[in-house]
Amino acid sequence: xxxxxxxxxxxxxxxxxxxxxxxxxxxxxxxxxxxxxxxxxxxxxxxxxxxxxxxxxxxxxxxxxxxxxxxxxxxxxxxxxxxxxxxxxxxxxxxxxxxxxxxxxxxxxxxxxxxxxxxxxxxxxxxxxxxxxxxxxxxxxxxxxxxxxxxxxxxxxxxxxxxxxxxxxxxxxxxxxxxxxxxxxxxxxxxxxxxxxxxxxxxxxxxxxxxxxxxxxxxxxxxxxxxxxxxxxxxxxxxxxxxxxxxxxxxxxxxxxxxxxxxxxxxxxxxxxxxxxxxxxxxxxxxxxxxxxxxxxxxxxxxxxxxxxxxxxxxxxxxxxxxxxxxxxxxxxxxxxxxxxxxxxxxxxxxxxxxxxxxxxxxxxxxxxxxxxxxxxxxxxxxxxxx
Amino acid sequence: xxxxxxxxxxxxxxxxxxxxxxxxxxxxxxxxxxxxxxxxxxxxxxxxxxxxxxxxxxxxxxxxxxxxxxxxxxxxxxxxxxxxxxxxxxxxxxxxxxxxxxxxxxxxxxxxxxxxxxxxxxxxxxxxxxxxxxxxxxxxxxxxxxxxxxxxxxxxxxxxxxxxxxxxxxxxxxxxxxxxxxxxxxxxxxxxxxxxxxxxxxxxxxxxxxxxxxxxxxxxxxxxxxxxxxxxxxxxxxxxxxxxxxxxxxxxxxxxxxxxxxxxxxxxxxxxxxxxxxxxxxxxxxxxxxxxxxxxxxxxxxxxxxxxxxxxxxxxxxxxxxxxxxxxxxxxxxxxxxxxxxxxxxxxxxxxxxxxxxxxxxxxxxxxxxxxxxxxxxxxxx
Numbered sequence: 048x049x050x051x052x053x054x055x056x057x058x059x060x061x062x063x064x065x066x067x068x069x070x071x072x073x074x075x076x077x078x079x080x081x082x083x084x085x086x087x088x089x090x091x092x093x094x095x096x097x098x099x100x101x102x103x104x105x106x107x108x109x110x111x112x113x114x115x116x117x118x119x120x121x122x123x124x125x126x127x128x129x130x131x132x133x134x135x136x137x138x139x140x141x142x143x144x145x146x147x148x149x150x151x152x153x154x155x156x157x158x159x160x161x162x163x164x165x166x167x168x169x170x171x172x173x174x175x176x177x178x179x180x181x182x183x184x185x186x187x188x189x190x191x192x193x194x195x196x197x198x199x200x201x202x203x204x205x206x207x208x209x210x211x212x213x214x215x216x217x218x219x220x221x222x223x224x225x226x227x228x229x230x231x232x233x234x235x236x237x238x239x240x241x242x243x244x245x246x247x248x249x250x251x252x253x254x255x256x257x258x259x260x261x262x263x264x265x266x267x268x269x270x271x272x273x274x275x276x277x278x279x280x281x282x283x284x285x286x287x288x289x290x291x292x293x294x295x296x297x298x299x300x301x302x303x304x305x306x307x308x309x310x311x312x313x314x315x316x317x318x319x320x321x322x323x324x325x326x327x328x329x330x331x332x333x334x335x336x337x338x339x340x341x342x343x344x345x346x347x348x349x350x351x352x353x354x355x356x357x358x359x360x361x362x363x364x365x366x367x368x369x370x371x372x373x374x375x376x377x378x379x380x381x382x383x384x385x386x387x388x389x390x391x392x393x394x395x396x397x398x399x400x401x402x403x404x405x406x407x408x409x410x411x412x413x414x415x416x417x418x419x420x421x422x423x424x425x426x427x428x429x430x431x432x433x434x
Numbered sequence: 435x436x437x438x439x440x441x442x443x444x445x446x447x448x449x450x451x452x453x454x455x456x457x458x459x460x461x462x463x464x465x466x467x468x469x470x471x472x473x474x475x476x477x478x479x480x481x482x483x484x485x486x487x488x489x490x491x492x493x494x495x496x497x498x499x500x501x502x503x504x505x506x507x508x509x510x511x512x513x514x515x516x517x518x519x520x521x522x523x524x525x526x527x528x529x530x531x532x533x534x535x536x537x538x539x540x541x542x543x544x545x546x547x548x549x550x551x552x553x554x555x556x557x558x559x560x561x562x563x564x565x566x567x568x569x570x571x572x573x574x575x576x577x578x579x580x581x582x583x584x585x586x587x588x589x590x591x592x593x594x595x596x597x598x599x600x601x602x603x604x605x606x607x608x609x610x611x612x613x614x615x616x617x618x619x620x621x622x623x624x625x626x627x628x629x630x631x632x633x634x635x636x637x638x639x640x641x642x643x644x645x646x647x648x649x650x651x652x653x654x655x656x657x658x659x660x661x662x663x664x665x666x667x668x669x670x671x672x673x674x675x676x677x678x679x680x681x682x683x684x685x686x687x688x689x690x691x692x693x694x695x696x697x698x699x700x701x702x703x704x705x706x707x708x709x710x711x712x713x714x715x716x717x718x719x720x721x722x723x724x725x726x727x728x729x730x731x732x733x734x735x736x737x738x739x740x741x742x743x744x745x746x747x748x749x750x751x752x753x754x755x756x757x758x759x760x761x762x763x764x765x766x767x768x769x770x771x772x773x774x775x776x777x778x779x780x781x782x783x784x785x786x787x788x789x790x791x792x793x794x795x796x797x798x799x800x801x802x803x804x805x806x807x808x809x810x811x812x813x814x815x816x
Contacts, residue, residue, distance in 0.1 A: 064706075065706055065709070068702045068703075068705060069703075072702040072706075075698060075702075076699065079695055107597065108597075109594055109597060110595070111527075111531070114498060148498060149496045150495050151495065151496045159677070159680040160680070161680060217663075248495075248499070281597075299533075300682065307468075308469075308692055311461055311464060312461075312462065314461045315458045315459075315461040315462040315699065318457050318703075319702070319706070322451060322454045322455060322458070322703070322707060325450065325451060325454070326710045380683055381682055381683040382681035382682050382683070387498065389681060
């Protein structure tokens with residue numbers, strides 16, 4: 048027969064001081080683990096949801112990212128008129144030659160300077176990214192020294208609010224609009240007119256990349272294959288979502304450090320839980336003996352104490368999650384090794400993070416509780432009663 | 435029986451509890467020591483004295499822009515500058531993009547690079563061979579050993595930024611205390627393979643004669659090119675490296691907040707144990723008082739006991755961290771860790787944290803125990 052769980056809950060309540068201290072220790076461990084997992088979840092979301100499945104991104108053969116690539120204007124003309132590319136209202140192909148550079152600008156919170164991607168494009172570029180909407184102001188005008196910045200760039204960097212002037216390249220650029228790219232890779236970018244950019248950064252001979260929109264998914268695939276196979280063009284074509292998906296590995300350093308930290312802290316917390324449970328067992332030796340005499344079996348005593356330990360850990364998990372909830376949605380940035388610039392993303396406590404955190408706490412409770420529970424079930428009944 | 439003996443004996447009374455507490459503290463302090471070492475490596479250590487004498491000059495807008503090669507000779511004219519070499523990131527891929535095959539390749543001037551990084555040691559005959567061969571390369575020993583390269587071996591690195599591949603012969607293997615795996619080759623290799631990039635360099639690497647001149651030289655370089663089409667930004671080697679760390683995000687805050695969480699967690703563990711221990715001994719405290727021990731003595735007894743346990747844990751943790759760092763740096767992919775060692779000050783700080791945790795965790799419960807009325811204490815059933 049099982050010992051009712053209320054027995055465990057009451058016991059935890061009885062020794063409130065010890066319970067709370069142990070739970071808080073577990074809570075801190077869970078909080079650290081949750082924070083790291085939420086960072087990674089946010090980062091992954093930013094990359095996985097980037098890119099349109101019908102868009103094909105074209106780079107020079109061998110280059111890994113837009114920044115290293117160069118597609119000359121002649122190749123651009125060839126690409127533009129390949130079959131399978133969708134047309135806009137005026138009948139021109141939906142292809143955008145873009146110039147991508149990285150500039151260093153200071154963060155607002157004076158935590159230093161960081162690399163930000165500036166993308167030069169023609170207005171066709173907006174049509175290729177219908178998911179990105181203007182939040183404030185207007186798009187830049189062709190031929191003007193104007194830029195539109197993403198919401199997060201606008202809020203994180205100095206002189207990047209609507210109406211401000213940002214200095215880079217050969218002079219000042221007026222911020223005329225702020226766009227909302229949701230949680231995609233573009234939410235860390237600044238956009239400007241491609242020709243202005245090319246002359247400022249002396250990139251007149253070539254674009255960094257070309258983005259084309261295919262009529263359908265079969266056309267997209269054949270466009271990609273055709274460009275990859277054409278030896279004269281010397282180009283690498285990627286489906287846009289694949290290109291961004293690859294960048295998820297920027298999270299590797301966080302993941303590596305985070306796993307070590309969470310693991311070591313978890314071992315420490317396991318021992319803390321073990322200590323508390325041992326004390327609980329020692330304190331209640333007479334009670335346990337009574338339970339045995341009344342007829343509860345050894346397995347049910349073990350189960351009961353393990354459950355108590357898991358309950359303790361769950362309390363810790365709940366505390367840890369409450370501790371971390373205010374951080375949900377917080378935006379932060381990290382270096383993207385491929386684009387060599389900052390990728391902005393938000394901390395996301397997703398359902399998966401929640402479940403993993405609880406599982407993590409339960410594991411701590413189990414490991415901490417098994418030895419004391421075993422010990423409790425082994426006590427000499429008569430000796431304990433006489434105590 | 436002396437008081438310290440009494441404290442040690444007490445610490446071993448409930449061996450399992452003391453041991454578990456010590457282990458718990460040890461794991462937390464292990465983490466704390468590792469984090470402190472990384473923090474120190476990033477933000478406090480200044481590296482070898484030569485490192486503080488080196489400046490890196492890049493294009494003001496960002497690293498992805500070129501500087502004209504003739505800047506090198508102009509920089510050389512600035513008083514205080516001893517040596518200047520181009521320092522050109524190649525960004526190539528060796529074999530594949532797996533992280534274990536990644537290393538840095540730099541286009542440099544073979545005649546001057548080892549004067550700039552003068553603490554790195556190259557055998558003179560190998561250095562001569564490296565200078566003579568325009569398709570030669572110099573690699574650090576750790577990198578050579580990792581890939582089994584010997585002098586005379588051919589290595590091919592696929593270009594990503596440049597549309598060419600590097601096909602170089604290893605001419606020199608140098609010894610460096612720096613953890614960074616790099617391959618040096620002559621900038622002339624790219625100039626000849628790709629004439630359109632001739633006359634460009636990524637960054638300039640400068641050695642200054644004395645620490646007093648570092649700031650003035652760095653200022654002089656930037657002022658020299660301030661009004662040109664390619665303005666520059668010059669930083670110390672350390673500053674340059676830190677700018678990469680800064681891009682990872684707010685690493686400083688990240689490390690510090692985890693350190694805070696760890697310290698707080700061990701404080702809880704230790705305080706919990708001490709509270710349990712002292713509660714159990716309420717009657718004993720009363721007996722000690724009856725025998726004539728003062729409150730102060732009783733207080734120091736319990737604090738001493740807690741500190742013994744936490745110091746033991748601290749010793750275990752800090753020593754464990756030291757060993758772990760050494761093992762990690764010996765692993766094939768562990769070159770990152772060679773930059774971080776647990777040094778004596780870090781070790782001592784870890785022990786001090788342990789002692790402090792022991793003190794704080796024991797103070798409150800033992801203070802209230804020492805204040806308790808003798809008669810109540812004797813009557814206590816625990």
